[in-house]
Amino acid sequence: MLLLKLFSPLAFFISLRTIGVVILVFTNLIVCLLIFMLIYMYFRSKREKNQVNYKLISDLLIHKAVFYDGIMLPETLIPVTKRVKKLIDNKYFRNRLTDELVVAKKNITGTSAENLKHLYQQLNLEQYALKNLKSRYWHIKAKAIQELYLMELKEYEFELYPFANDKNELIRMEAQVALVQFNGFEGLLFLDDITYSISEWQQIKLLQKLSNLPPVHVSIDSWLKSSNISVVIFALKLIRNYHRFELHDAVLQCLDHPDPEVRLQAINCFSEIYTDETSIHLISRFWREGLKHQLAIIKALQNIGSENDNPFLLTLLHNDNYEMKLFAARALARSGKKGLASLNDYGSYDNKLNDIIIQVKGELAA
Amino acid sequence: MNWQAFVFDGFTYLMMLYAFSLMSFYVFIGIFSVGETRNYIRRNSFTDYRMLASAIDAPSITVLAPAHNEGLTIIENVRSLLSLNYMHIEVIVINDGSTDDSLEKLIKAYDLYKTDYFINEQLPTQPVIAVYKSRNLVYRKLIVVDKVKGGKADALNVGINISHHDYLVIIDVDCVLEQDAILKLAKPFLEQTDKRVIAAGGVLRIANGCEVEGGRLVKIYLPEQFLPRIQTLEYIRSFLLSRMAWTRLNGLLLISGAFGSFDKEIVIKCGGYNNKTVGEDMELLVRMRRYMEEQKEPYKVSFIPDPLCWTEAPATYKTLGIQRNRWTRGTIETLQNHKKMFFNPKYHILGLVSYPYWAFFEFGGPIIETIGYFMFIVFCVVGMISWSVFFIMISIFSIGVLYSLFAILMEVLTYNQYKQKRDLLRLALVAVAEPFVFHPFVVFSAIKGNFDFLMKRHNWGNMTRQGFTHRHKTKS
Numbered sequence A: 001m002l003l004l005k006l007f008s009p010l011a012f013f014i015s016l017r018t019i020g021v022v023i024l025v026f027t028n029l030i031v032c033l034l035i036f037m038l039i040y041m042y043f044r045s046k047r048e049k050n051q052v053n054y055k056l057i058s059d060l061l062i063h064k065a066v067f068y069d070g071i072m073l074p075e076t077l078i079p080v081t082k083r084v085k086k087l088i089d090n091k092y093f094r095n096r097l098t099d100e101l102v103v104a105k106k107n108i109t110g111t112s113a114e115n116l117k118h119l120y121q122q123l124n125l126e127q128y129a130l131k132n133l134k135s136r137y138w139h140i141k142a143k144a145i146q147e148l149y150l151m152e153l154k155e156y157e158f159e160l161y162p163f164a165n166d167k168n169e170l171i172r173m174e175a176q177v178a179l180v181q182f183n184g185f186e187g188l189l190f191l192d193d194i195t196y197s198i199s200e201w202q203q204i205k206l207l208q209k210l211s212n213l214p215p216v217h218v219s220i221d222s223w224l225k226s227s228n229i230s231v232v233i234f235a236l237k238l239i240r241n242y243h244r245f246e247l248h249d250a251v252l253q254c255l256d257h258p259d260p261e262v263r264l265q266a267i268n269c270f271s272e273i274y275t276d277e278t279s280i281h282l283i284s285r286f287w288r289e290g291l292k293h294q295l296a297i298i299k300a301l302q303n304i305g306s307e308n309d310n311p312f313l314l315t316l317l318h319n320d321n322y323e324m325k326l327f328a329a330r331a332l333a334r335s336g337k338k339g340l341a342s343l344n345d346y347g348s349y350d351n352k353l354n355d356i357i358i359q360v361k362g363e364l365a366a
Numbered sequence B: 001m002n003w004q005a006f007v008f009d010g011f012t013y014l015m016m017l018y019a020f021s022l023m024s025f026y027v028f029i030g031i032f033s034v035g036e037t038r039n040y041i042r043r044n045s046f047t048d049y050r051m052l053a054s055a056i057d058a059p060s061i062t063v064l065a066p067a068h069n070e071g072l073t074i075i076e077n078v079r080s081l082l083s084l085n086y087m088h089i090e091v092i093v094i095n096d097g098s099t100d101d102s103l104e105k106l107i108k109a110y111d112l113y114k115t116d117y118f119i120n121e122q123l124p125t126q127p128v129i130a131v132y133k134s135r136n137l138v139y140r141k142l143i144v145v146d147k148v149k150g151g152k153a154d155a156l157n158v159g160i161n162i163s164h165h166d167y168l169v170i171i172d173v174d175c176v177l178e179q180d181a182i183l184k185l186a187k188p189f190l191e192q193t194d195k196r197v198i199a200a201g202g203v204l205r206i207a208n209g210c211e212v213e214g215g216r217l218v219k220i221y222l223p224e225q226f227l228p229r230i231q232t233l234e235y236i237r238s239f240l241l242s243r244m245a246w247t248r249l250n251g252l253l254l255i256s257g258a259f260g261s262f263d264k265e266i267v268i269k270c271g272g273y274n275n276k277t278v279g280e281d282m283e284l285l286v287r288m289r290r291y292m293e294e295q296k297e298p299y300k301v302s303f304i305p306d307p308l309c310w311t312e313a314p315a316t317y318k319t320l321g322i323q324r325n326r327w328t329r330g331t332i333e334t335l336q337n338h339k340k341m342f343f344n345p346k347y348h349i350l351g352l353v354s355y356p357y358w359a360f361f362e363f364g365g366p367i368i369e370t371i372g373y374f375m376f377i378v379f380c381v382v383g384m385i386s387w388s389v390f391f392i393m394i395s396i397f398s399i400g401v402l403y404s405l406f407a408i409l410m411e412v413l414t415y416n417q418y419k420q421k422r423d424l425l426r427l428a429l430v431a432v433a434e435p436f437v438f439h440p441f442v443v444f445s446a447i448k449g450n451f452d453f454l455m456k457r458h459n460w461g462n463m464t465r466q467g468f469t470h471r472h473k474t475k476s
Helices: A002-006 A008-013 A016-066 A082-087 A091-107 A110-122 A125-132 A138-150 A154-165 A169-192 A200-211 A229-241 A245-254 A260-269 A278-286 A291-304 A307-316 A322-335 A337-345 A351-365 B003-044 B050-054 B074-082 B102-109 B152-162 B181-191 B226-248 B264-269 B280-295 B317-337 B345-381 B387-413 B421-454
Strands: B061-067 B089-096 B112-115 B128-134 B142-147 B167-171 B196-206 B211-213 B216-219 B259-263 B299-311
Touching: A016 A082, A016 A091, A016 A110, A016 B387, A016 B421, A091 A110, A091 A125, A091 A138, A110 A125, A125 A138, A125 A154, A138 A154, A138 A169, A138 B003, A154 A169, A169 A200, A169 A229, A200 A229, A200 B050, A200 B181, A229 A245, A229 A260, A245 A260, A245 A278, A260 A291, A278 A291, A278 A307, A291 A307, A291 A322, A307 A322, A307 A337, A322 A337, A322 A351, A337 A351, B003 B226, B003 B299, B003 B345, B003 B387, B050 B181, B061 B074, B061 B152, B061 B181, B074 B089, B074 B102, B089 B102, B089 B152, B102 B142, B142 B152, B152 B167, B152 B264, B152 B280, B167 B181, B167 B264, B181 B196, B181 B259, B181 B299, B196 B226, B196 B280, B226 B299, B226 B317, B226 B387, B226 B421, B259 B264, B259 B280, B259 B299, B264 B280, B280 B299, B280 B317, B280 B345, B317 B345, B317 B421, B345 B421, B387 B421
Parallel strands: B061 B089, B061 B167, B089 B142, B196 B299
Antiparallel strands: B112 B128, B128 B142, B167 B259, B196 B259, B211 B216
């Protein structure tokens, strides 16, 4: 009974009465959870019914604004019913209306979009968004920023600028998109100051936002020297997407950047901006790089290479790595008639290499 | 003190310690899952996924769908995969030695032709018979591979060898995906700046009883049959609570083989799927994590709580038993292959928390539970039954029911797929019934799995399915 002595306090608790109490507690907890769920579901379904109603009212209002045919002056008021005026104080209705307005604004352009913005301001909804900017919850702040930029309220740009380097990633992301939405390419100036990394997701978001705007010549070269690696990578993507040929030499310097991701992006960039000598630079660095970068170089050569690169590519057909052989064969085939001819002449005892050559020729014929 | 008392006391306190640890994990899982799910929902409540669908910088993704004798539904299922909303995608269907007319049906439906295709055999596999592509440009994303039968892992390795893209999405060809599933699964790989995301998993939901049309889920219903319904609860508990909690801790060890995404580079560096185990999904993820730990590279495994993939659950005890038996053997094989990590501080959370949790509770749970039942009977017979043992059992049952109810609550508060109050009550009823009806069978299947493992039985087992609402045939 040594163990029982050691755990004697425990033994005291494990009495019949305790067991009864424990069972009672658990049963009560189970019943309480069930009751809570049922009550929650009741209120939820009630709220959902209200939401259907709110959506209907919001849709009618939005419809009215979109098809408003009067002249829209700053002092013009889109007719709003008393019911809506009363309901606007209701948080749930206000949120629903705001969400519906934001969605509609995202999908509409021109005068109708302007009317929606007018309605948003007429109902004083931006005051609530500004209030939400001071919220202690990051998701409320981020949503408020999104609301303001989607409604194109450029006048609040200065309120949003500090958030572009906020410690919270979501807030930061929305504020950066806001600056781009308001100022186009010039909005990217936040890249000069940001200390946090820009995620790939955010880069895609920014590039997508920019793709809807007319390209403006902004100075990118300073970002290529940024100590923030993600800024350098983003700058390289901008150079590639907007074919900034004048920055070819600056990109060339990135091939010697200590960060491998920057070097990889620079190699990819050369698929779009290149000169007659680009392939020479890429080939000269080829053996210094790892496999991933080497494959990227050959892939770039598929687009920019000339017949002058053929001797180099032919040497790669002897490499042990079959992926490299496949890429090299593709580059040779695409370099011109001589490249294709050299592939045709290439006699090999390596069956796999022969399969590669057949595949590449098939791709060319397709 | 006589030896019987010593054994009795020792056993009682060991069981109490075990029960207390298990309950602690339940509490930890509950708390952590709430935090992670709340964060996820907040982060993504105003995300516009559409922009990723057409973005030129979006990551390129290969969907790998191994198929064996799926002729009945393969055309519809492949069509569903081809209609996924994503630009940089290729769909590779691997016909793993089917003996039915799957391949012929695919060739006819998608106007396929045999193509000269070089396969870079980075991973060793069974021979490939032919690679097919479509003459129809509408299906240009589709590649069909016909190969000698080698099992799911082997088929996936063939797919990896053929894949051109950077990320892999593995799905069971008979699953039904939501239209935006790939967009949501791609996001975690793009969000991290300080860590490499090596894999991302998605929630599996039970599709039994749901309406499926043209490879798309049209209406969601709670399954009418008892077993699928109880598994609905089990999946909610597992995906919405357990996996979310482990994700928060960055200790997730399992991404379902039916739906998950992986960084191809790491998969290849790790040697691809292991075709010597029946738990290839778990084994791959553990190996990937182990590789990253050994390389000392910061990494993360993500998990998405959105219901993105719907699958058919076993509806008979026979198929359920086969499935659970296989899962147990898969777990044992994985744990055995990576025993080096057990309480090894070099592997951080993986070695100190995740692996021991799986060893003690996922693998050891059914064994300890069986011993517990056995000893309870023995003590009853010899008249040594103590209220303390009874107390432990009642506590475990009650905590289990509470945990299930908490999972239902989480479902109601988050995705609320079953909107009827009646459904909620039926789920709650199932939660109460589970420890007495379903759980003992699962424990029995796991014990059988242990036994089969010891007997060196490594077969996959034949899984008979009923099919969705309009399907009534079976596959082997």
